Amino acid sequence: MQYDVVIIGAGLVGQAVAAALVKGMGNKAVRIALVDPSYNPDAPALTTSLQTVDIRVSALTAQTQEFLTQVGAWQHLPRAALSPYTGMHVWDAEGTGSVTFDAAELHVPCLGHIVENRQTLWALQQVVNAAESIDVFPVAVRYCDNPDSDGFVPVVLETGKTLNAKLVVGADGALSRARQWAGLSTNEWDYDHHAIVATVECEQSIAATAWQRFRPEGPLAFLPVAHHPHLASIVWSTSPAEAKELLALDDEAFCQALSTAFEHRLGAVIAVSKRASFPLRQRHARDYFCRGIVLAGDAAHTIHPLAGQGVNLGFKDAAVLSEEIVRALKRGISPGTDAVLSRYQRRRQADNLATMAAMEGFKRLFAADMPMVRWLRNEGMRLFDRWLPVKQHVVMKAMGLDRL
Numbered sequence: 056m057q058y059d060v061v062i063i064g065a066g067l068v069g070q071a072v073a074a075a076l077v078k079g080m081g082n083k084a085v086r087i088a089l090v091d092p093s094y095n096p097d098a099p100a101l102t103t104s105l106q107t108v109d110i111r112v113s114a115l116t117a118q119t120q121e122f123l124t125q126v127g128a129w130q131h132l133p134r135a136a137l138s139p140y141t142g143m144h145v146w147d148a149e150g151t152g153s154v155t156f157d158a159a160e161l162h163v164p165c166l167g168h169i170v171e172n173r174q175t176l177w178a179l180q181q182v183v184n185a186a187e188s189i190d191v192f193p194v195a196v197r198y199c200d201n202p203d204s205d206g207f208v209p210v211v212l213e214t215g216k217t218l219n220a221k222l223v224v225g226a227d228g229a230l231s232r233a234r235q236w237a238g239l240s241t242n243e244w245d246y247d248h249h250a251i252v253a254t255v256e257c258e259q260s261i262a263a264t265a266w267q268r269f270r271p272e273g274p275l276a277f278l279p280v281a282h283h284p285h286l287a288s289i290v291w292s293t294s295p296a297e298a299k300e301l302l303a304l305d306d307e308a309f310c311q312a313l314s315t316a317f318e319h320r321l322g323a324v325i326a327v328s329k330r331a332s333f334p335l336r337q338r339h340a341r342d343y344f345c346r347g348i349v350l351a352g353d354a355a356h357t358i359h360p361l362a363g364q365g366v367n368l369g370f371k372d373a374a375v376l377s378e379e380i381v382r383a384l385k386r387g388i389s390p391g392t393d394a395v396l397s398r399y400q401r402r403r404q405a406d407n408l409a410t411m412a413a414m415e416g417f418k419r420l421f422a423a424d425m426p427m428v429r430w431l432r433n434e435g436m437r438l439f440d441r442w443l444p445v446k447q448h449v450v451m452k453a454m455g456l457d458r459l
Contacts, residue, residue: 058086059384061210061220063196063233065091067113067172068352068369069226070179074126075377077186085384087189088218090210091227094193096180099173101135105328108254108280109171112288114140114265114363116167119370123178131178132170138281139165142264147432148318149271154440161447169265169278169288172366192218199223199236201346206389208347222380222391223348229338231354237345243338246359248273249298251291253330255313258322260284268317272297275316276363287321289313290360298332335359339411343404344396351376356407364410375402 060076062069073089100107115123123129143166146153158165183189192212200209207219225233234241257277261284266277273292280286291313293301301309310324317324338357343350352369379399380390388395439446 056088056216057207057219058088058190058221060085060222060224060380060390061088061090061208061218062224062226063090063199063210064225064227064231064352064354065089065094065183065191066226066228066352067176067179067366068373069224070176070183071122071126071128071370071373072224072226072351072377073186073189074128074179074182075122075373076380077182077188078126079377079381080188080384083385085188087186088192088210088220089183089189090192090194090196090212090218092193092195092213094191096184099171099177101133105254105256105286105326108283108286108288108328109173110252110254110288110328110331111172112169112278113172113175113366114167114278115170115175116367117163119367120168122370122374123175126179127182128175128178131181132174136170136174136281138169138263138279140167140169140263140265140279141165142262143267144264145267145269147269150432152432152434152437154446156446160443161451165263166265169280171281192216196232199233199348202391206347206391208391220347220391221389222396224376225348225350225354226352227354229336229353229357231350233348234340234350234354237348237350239340239342239345239348239350241338241340243336243357246292246335246337247294248292248335248359249295249332250335250360251289251293251298251301251330251332253289254280254328255287255289255310255324256326257285257287257324261287261321266317266320268320270316277317277321291316292335292360295334302330302332337411339408343400344393347391349376349391349396349399355403356411358411368407368410371406372403375399 062073073087076085076087120129141158143156195213197211197213202208208223210218210220210223225231227233261279263279268275272294276290277287280288301312306327310327314324340350340355343355351372358365376399379395383390383395
């Protein structure tokens with residue numbers, strides 16, 4: 056079976072690429088295969104209580120919202136699944152420095168939306184399912200071979216079926232097998248952090264605000280949950296040793312430790328859902344393509360979650376890659392050619408590297424324990440908070456609002 060594009064991985068980025076290709080090609084024929092053994096056609100339940108909130112959430116920027124609207128996915132997100140936040144408060148645990156962002160100052164409705172990953176995935180899936188040009192294969196890939204004499208990349212499934220693709224998109228996550236098959240190497244290192252994620256109930260309302268405290272051990276974020284003012288999704292980055300200790304605590308002791316770490320900014324934490332932890336590692340592919348295989352999202356780069364930029368970078372990859380593929384197909388050019396894929400790499404690699412460098416800089420800055428560094432850090436935060444034009448520029452860029 057021959058396809059223009061075979062996408063390995065039906066997560067957020069993989070389905071976003073598929074949806075954007077269908078949108079970009081319009082009435083022109085394009086054949087797409089989406090391959091993922093974990094593909095789930097069932098609709099996710101809407102959040103009704105602490106225990107039913109998906110602990111995997113993302114802070115979607117205005118630029119991501121615009122992209123998802125263009126491909127027809129945002130319209131499928133139930134209003135009950137959207138948690139717009141109008142404020143953001145960041146402060147240093149080792150001093151008095153703090154920064155507050157307010158949507159009203161920027162003259163925008165909100166700074167972004169916190170959305171459960173399963174809801175965003177379901178919205179994209181509606182676009183994919185409605186497209187006649189997309190075939191879904193809920194099976195694993197056995198291997199990808201080198202391109203044949205006609206330029207098609209054989210993608211061999213575990214069932215024995217072979218899909219021949221002009222281009223293979225590896226959107227199969229941080230431990231990408233597509234990246235391995237393409238022989239693409241990475242630069243990577245451990246952050247020496249583990250991220251604990253959970254949903255908690257707070258004594259006070261989170262007030263449509265994203266909160267983040269920078270501790271020497273790592274940042275701690277509280278994010279609002281849709282239509283539940285006292286619930287918050289937490290991302291607690293800390294050392295592997297402390298993460299192990301925290302996960303071993305019972306719920307009551309964990310809530311007490313979390314309340315203390317967060318300085319009781321929302322009162323006491325009174326309940327917690329199931330908890331999960333995963334190691335944080337920075338990873339960046341030196342090249343994004345080789346032999347008809349191209350990477351997008353976590354397969355190409357992973358980043359510290361302290362600013363919530365990971366999934367937004369992935370959606371940027373999806374938008375740019377789909378643009379280049381559509382341009383090539385409309386001109387009768389194979390999307391797997393180096394000329395097409397090098398344009399995608401040039402457009403995305405610098406932005407990804409710059410964002411990764413910024414996150415690494417923030418991590419090191421707030422981990423520094425020298426008195427002079429702490430003083431400069433806190434004074435800098437206070438000055439930045441008062442310097443409204445600069446603050447506006449920074450947050451507009453971070454949220455993707457500068458492009459709208």
